[in-house]
Amino acid sequence: MPKKLLIVVVEPDPDRAQPIADGLLAAGDHDIRIIAEQSGLARQVADLRPDVVLIDIANPSRDILEELALASEPSERPVAMFVDRTDEQLTRSAIEAGISAYVVDGLRPERIKPILDAAIARFHMFQRMRTELAATRAALEERKIIDRAKAVLMKARGIDEEAAYALLRKTAMDQGKRLPDIAQQLVMAAGLLCR
């Protein structure tokens, strides 16, 4: 039975860190530590001497880990290198998922792969959630602005809501523009005229 691997997840947002930790535990019996505090990151990682460090690709603190990975003395090198250097495909999949992994020297590929696969799956999930959230927010914003544009038209022209909406749609189609864009312009113009 090989010894448990110590995996460090650097992630300031607990709502992201926990699902990653859960995913890694489901993939194997590992020892997981989460580092949320970015200051003194190098020292924290050096003290833990983990087998694997996982961090978001866009986390600025990555460049600090990079330095640890390149320390000239092997004894000063708590995290040795990047994803197993022989496996270009795995490196690429991890990058595309938005994850960077630093793995201690000499860890066997068959022990790294399940960990990476689990992390990659979680990161893809975050990406989907982020995209969905952004889309939902945008949709909400657009609905608000259309409602305001309808109100402007109803007041200015004394028409009902249905007619106001029809007028907005027709204008958008005639101009070859998106409905929310026409609504935005109308609300802005109305704001300028009233003040």
Add this chain to the structure above:
Amino acid sequence: MPINRLRLGYLPLIDAAPLIVAHEMGFAAEEGLDLDLIRLSAWAQSRDMLGAGMIDAAHMLVPMPIGQALGLGPRLPAFDLVMFLSQGGQAVVVNTRIEENLREIGHGFDFADARAAGLALRRAVPGGLRVGVPFHFSTQYELISHWLTACGFTPDQLDLITVPPPMMARAMAAGEVDAFCVGEPWCSFAVERGIAALLLPGRAIWAAPPEKGLVLRRDLTEARPDETGALMRAMWRAGQWLDQPEHRGTAAEILSRGEYLDLPSELAERGLTGRMLISSSGELRRAPGFIAFNNGAASFPWKSIAALIASRIAERRGLEPLAAMQMAMGHFRTDLYRKHLRPAGAPLPGASSRIEGALAEDRVVPAEKGQMILRADSFFDGFTFEPPNPDSSAD
């Protein structure tokens, strides 16, 4: 002309100006390119995204593709540096405690004399010095280690610590570094917060320090030569525009917008115009030519610079120096520079390699066509570097 879309990664620094100006001022559109500028937050992110093909080209620290070429990064497809995007633009910054010590021993903060500043620093800081640099493979790392070693600091008294540019001021405020060297506007940003003073521009240490390069995957330069050339010409013309002094204020305004640096334009303007406020008490120093993008053949990617930086990295990491230099030189693509920028009228030097640090003053030299001006490139201590013959075998 068909429009080709290219995704470009950059970090928020004034030396990202050629990318932003090429996009905003239409130099890219003139070449039939539509640039998608993607702001990144770490150098390693830029390298990895370029390697995985998530961006097509990157604004990158000049030594980074050398680190990759020497096998000191993750396993990714080969990178090539096709031109320099900027020279200079860095400054050395000390915290206010060291500033006080320096003033007490009579240092005048002339923001020019690297030897005087280095020797004063040696006296003002009796023990070791922790200096923040933006990346392990960076021009700043080379500048700091060359300068402070020449001024009497021993390697074990120097601790060079990686801190991403936007986090430098915070790291200094938290006492994690005593000094740092990074590109503008992050030096002025720290001065503005009242925690630091500017000691030297990078150019005071090395008169022509190459700072950022345009880096692409080699397979892209081969598979899409037309777009590679178009991109290089757009960058080169943006650099030419930027090096007209009357455009620097406009450039500062554009760069400072929310989608780019997202800082007051007054901060970006300091480095771009070379009018630097060196301390929170408002002392002004003029640093002419603080950053160059195009003048004096600033964009030509000398193979001798690849060799110089590779020899330093090799020495630190116990690699065979000649092999390292040869490997690095192959990734500085003077051939693509000549091929793609000749049609734009870029002056082309006769050789692609030279003795680095040999020009004490700007010099007029013969070019492929007519003459060209090479910018002074001397080191403050008179150091020179002779590269190996590019054709000599690695073994």
